[in-house]
Amino acid sequence: MANKLDKIQQQALQRYLKFEKEHQAENYAAATEEKMMTRSSIINHHDNLAIERIINKSDLFPIAHLQAGLDVSKAVCRISIRGRSGQLEGYGTGFLVGPNLLLTNNHVLETAEAAMYAVAEFNYEDDVHFKPRDIISFRLDPELLFITDEALDFTLVAMEPYNANAVPLATFGYLPLLPKPGKILEGEYVTIIQHPKGGPKAITIRENEVKFISSDYVHYVSDTEPGSSGSPVFNDQWMVVSLHHAGVPDPTDPNKWIANEGIRISSIIQHLSDKRSSLETEQARKMLDYLLSVVMPGSTKAPMEVGVLASDWYAEATGYNKEFLGKEFIVPLPQLDNEMKKDVAATSEGKETLDYTHFSVAMSKSRRLAFFTAVNIDGDQLVDVKRKNDRWYFDPRIDKAYQLGNDFYKSNDIDRGHLVRRRDPNWGIDAVKANEHTFHFTNSSPQHKNFNQKVWLDLEDYLLDNARDHDMKVSIFTGPVFRDTDRNYRDAQIPNQFWKVAVMVKDGTELSATAYLQTQENMIDGDLEFVYGQFETYQVPITKIEELTGLDFGELRKADPLAKGQAARVKRAGDISI
Structure with missing residues (x-):
């Protein structure tokens, strides 16, 4: 083991010296504009301090950063390496990367036999x-x-789901491996959670500058010890960027270290993808598929289950309430035109809308998507319901043939975009039920992930945050724009544009209704690849939405401050007025 580790360290040193020479020769700039754009694309848009840390080397963090670190640390364990007779041979570090899956170094667990006698120890900390x-x-x-x-x-190895005392391994969660580029830049800092020298769990936080990044390796200046092999290396957003595996010895003094080296997660994921077909059992392939379905290159979609809810889940759902804003401010559902009425997927009782908890949906049979959705939001009673899984449902009240199911969304960058946002109807005593109701295919529409998770989300955040912050009641209508020229894909069409109409009572005396139009029209090329920078948001008259969709909002158009005039481009959430 010692000779093997010496070899690994010398190889790491040679790579480090090579990269150092290349960077000096190229007068290498650590953060080019293109790399910075990629880096910023995966930062949580609520983290307002992140870019300051990257560009200006700020040390400011939201206090929640520390709690997030504690949360991810639960998945990190000490590995006790034991021989066949049970004698202790050494220690390493590992971490959970999926249900019942542990990642560590090959030089920690070289063989299946070594893994058979090893023990993963969680909570070894003070x-x-x-x-x-x-x-x-x-x-x-x-x-x-x-x-x-x-x-x-x-080494990736399966673990028992319960220990000898029936404690579930799921208690400790896991760290998803995301191979998307942009998780770290040279000149940024990384954090390592580890078991140095086999001791209690410890952390080296941020004083660990990334020096070089290559196709397979990341080099960083950090404090680690023997026993830290197999540790997760995190960026400032607590994403795993590499698997720590070796120190880089000082070429002039073998007792000193000049850096450390980690294996890039993208390289590990690619290797696992290549190995999938060689696995002998279906169960092993399913375990790896679960991991890869979260981390396959180009996709960050979580694995999804498909189900059907029992009829009693719908029995007492009253749907959208037109008197929600007050009996003196009645806001009815938009009306379908005659052609849309012929195409609507009606229930067995003849209803044109599907009623859920606090929202309703009108479905198009031909497009297998909603004509529109309508939701009531009570900002004073909102409940924070955690998203525990990604199980989606077919609605049994209409034919499954009229619902665009999961096969459409597999192995691409298209999200099942909630039309009624998951959090919007989650208020009052039925919040949990409302949350589950939003996970219906009737409430989803194809949206490119960069549209769904950024531009669309920004507008949704703005509307919901205003309702919550001001204890307002808001009714929101949402839907796609259907065109014959929409892109055909997998026997369906991807809408190019989406709209929202937000309705509230202004100053307690009059209705105010504002409409927004967002486009993903140029979002993809012929292979569904993302084209950066083509998203636009406009505040438009409600009459424009009527013109594009064929819907009739009736008297509501009179409450629109843009009843006259052209579309107004919205550059940021703060420009939107409701």
Whole structure:
């Protein structure tokens, strides 16, 4: 083991010196404009300080950063390496990367036999009073799944779902591996959670500058010790950017270190993808598929289950309430024109809308998507319902043939975009039920992930945040614009534009209704690849939405401050007025 580790360290040193020479020769700029654009694209848009940290080297963090670090640390464990007779041979670090899946170094667990006798120990750490927590140990299950690679120095191994005391491994969560580029730039800092020298869990936080990034490796200046091999290396957003595996020795003094080296997550994921077909059992392939469905290049979509809710889930759902804003401010559903009425997917009772908890949906049979959705939002009673899974449902009240299901969304960058946002109807005593109701295919529409998770989300955030911050009641109508020229894909069409109409009572005396139009028209090329920078948001007259969709909003158009005039481009959420 010692000779192998020496070899790994010398190889790391040679790579480090090579990269250093190349960067000096190129007068390398750590953060080009293109790289910075990629980096910023995966930062949570609520993290207002992130770009300041990257560009101006600010040390300011939201206080929640510390809690987020504690949360991810639960998935990190000490690995006790034992021989066949149970004798202790050494320590390493590992971390959970999926349900029942552990990632560490090849030089920590070289063979399935070594994994068979090893033990993963969670909670090996001190509490705030410097007292040790109770260690919770789990056995590994290499017979179920074991993938290792000496060149990339990683091992992925299955674990038992429950330990001898019936404690579920799921208690400790897992760290998703996202191979999308832009998780770290040279000149940024990384954080490492580890078990140095096999001791209690420790952290080196931020004073660890990334020096070089290559196709397979990341080099960073950091404090680690023997036993830290197999540790997760995080960026400032607590995303895993590499698997720590070796120190880089000082070429002039073998007792000193000049840097550390980690294996890039994208390289590990690519190797796992290549190995998938060689796995012998269906169960092992399913475990790896779950991991890869979260992390396949170009996709950050979570694995999804498809289900059907029982009829009693719909029995008491009253849907959208037209008197929600007050009996003196009645806001009825928009009316379908005659052609749309012929195309509407009616229930067995003949209803043109599907009623859910606090919202309703009118479906097009030909497009298998909603003509519109309508939701009531009570900002004073909003409940924060956590998103626990990604299970979507067919609505049994209409034919499944009229609902665009999950096959359309597989293996591409198209999201199941909520039309009624998941959080919008989650208020009052039925909040949990409302949350579940939003996960119907009737409430989804194809949206490119960069549109759904950025531009569309910004508008949704703005509307919901205003309702919550001002304890307002708001009714919102949402839908796609259907055109014959919409892109055909997998026997369906992807809408180019989406709209919203937000209605509230202004100053307690009159209705105010504002309409917004957002486009993803130039979002994709022929292969569904994202084209950056083509998203636009406009505040438009309600009459424009009527013209584009064929819907009739009736008297509501009189409450529109843009009843006269042209579309107004919205550059940021703060420009929107409701």
